[in-house]
Amino acid sequence: MVAMAEQTSSFGRHLIGFEIQFRRNRQITAIYHALRLIFPVILVGTLADFINQTWLQRSGYYYQTLHVAKWAFQLKLLRQYLGLLSAGTLGLTAILVTFAVSFYLVAPATPLIVDRLMAGIIAIIALKSLNVNRQSVLGNHSVQWLSNNLGLSGILVGVLVGLLVGNGYRWLIDHQDPDHKRLEQTVGGIGLWLIVLNGLGFLWVSTQTVSLNAALLTLSQWPFQLPHTLGTLLGFGLLTGTCQWFGILGPIASVGGQSIEAAQNLAAVLDRSGWHVPHPVTLHTVVDVYATSGGPGMVLALLLAIFLVQHHARQRRVGWYCLIPTLGNFNAPLLMGLPVIFSPILFLPFILAPLLCITLSWACLVLHWVPAAAYPLANGTPGILQAYLGTGGSLAALGLSVVELLLSTAIYYPFVKWAGIAEEAVTHEPTIS
Incomplete structure (x- = not known):
């Protein structure tokens, strides 16, 4: 661990030192212990929610693609049971x-x-x-x-x-x-x-x-109306990532007109020949489709970076535990298991990766290099396939998704490595009370 720290850049060493001092604080230590204590509960609840929403509900990706209704039994009973399990864990x-x-x-x-x-x-x-x-x-x-x-x-x-x-x-x-x-x-x-x-x-x-919680959620609302500009989309991505990092998980901001715009885009594709949509740049076509692979924060890229970093066993174990929900864009277990929440080192890539994806996606849509997604996406659609399916099978959209995932993984990689070094230092050294 010491040898790896010595090989790290000066910026990395500065971040590692700041993370170590931050983690040794009594208040932060208690928060991290709390998040790790309840991680198994959140993981079980998220898996139950994932199966219920993606396999058992009509709006689920696997329900539609694998025709679950034709071969599964007691769907109603399974929905009720998993709904209770999810509410009894995530709801608390x-x-x-x-x-x-x-x-x-x-x-x-x-x-x-x-x-x-x-x-x-x-x-x-x-x-x-x-x-x-x-x-x-x-x-x-x-x-x-x-x-x-x-x-x-x-x-x-x-x-x-x-x-x-x-x-x-x-x-x-x-x-x-x-x-x-x-x-x-x-x-x-x-x-x-x-x-x-x-x-x-x-x-x-x-x-x-x-x-009090509703008041915080209200304060987190950004006065977006029509997010057609790059600055507005970046602001939305920054707001969402910051709220998630602070532990306000789930949908954050509501944007007026999104449902209407999505319906108009779909109607245009269905009613006319070719692929000409009236609203090519929206929150859905840019942020939802390209910048939330694995959930807000592009955490699928974080998961890939964890598997690429070989030296920290605990990170990899957490990554394997969170693999299935992360592939379905359920990011809560990974954010709490590492944890990403309240981590100074992981805050930077958690914000930067989605902002990069938003910028690239916006540019490609404005330049007409990729078509805008118009088809609705089922719950749990793998993040890497969202653009491909939303555009009716555009290989250009799929290629853009792959490129953005790789770039996001490259952004996450050094920070994940530094976070592992800081984790080992905190684990093996006494805590400042």
Whole structure:
């Protein structure tokens, strides 16, 4: 590992050193431990969601191409079961994250498992207080919780609540009086924390019309209307990648007019001879088709780079675990398993690779080197085939997709190698508290 670090460029060494210092921070260490703790749960939930959406639903790629309805049995029962499995895992992501972050922050401060668990429990209660139906509270009705905000899109909120509660509970432990009875101190401290955190939740509900997670999602919305310019498309790609890196996974921004434009493009192709679409440059024809292979961030290229880097075994194991969902453009397991989320080194290629693909795709469409995708794409269509199928079998579109995947892999490769070096350094050296 030392020899590889010495052979790295000065820019790489600077990034590795920054990543190591960043990862040694107590707060970041707790976040990384939390993400890795829940990685198996997210992987199972994503696989269930992948099979349900791509194999069992009529809009799925494998359902349509392999004619699943003709040979599979009990499709309805399988859909119900996998839907429940997916909701019971991915739907609780924010809760799991906030518990784990708070737990790992308190763990170094006390050997007592009860304190560690209690910190996680209080964090869950605080998170739920920020995700409550406003009308049910203010109208003195039975309180209703907003479970839709507790899934993958709520990771950032879960992290923030976990940090707040974990640091507060750690402060409480550090300031306990050893001469007093522990039970009295614990009950008093926990009671005070619950009152304060519930008060913050009530204050939010009383003054805001949406949950905290919904507020963050609203702030992440970019005022796009017609993304026909390169600058607008690049801005959208930058926004989406940044939100994903911060843990707001799933669809981020909605762009007005996209459904209408897609329908007009499809109608033009079906009604006229030749391939002349009225809207060749849109969010769908540029970003969705070319810049999301494997999911936002061009993570299929990240996966290929992981397999090309030979020296870090853990990266490769995570890559193999995430292979199937990544091929179907489900990127959550890979983002959390490495993790990419909150990684300074991997942030750069995670942003740069899609921006490069957007620029190249836009240029090729404007210069009429490739046709614009007009056919709708089924859920789970392999990223490398999206342009080919969306254009009705254009080899030029397929060639552009391959070139962009290779270029994105080249962008990811050195950063993945540097991330592996930083990972080994953090793993084998003591953590700064």
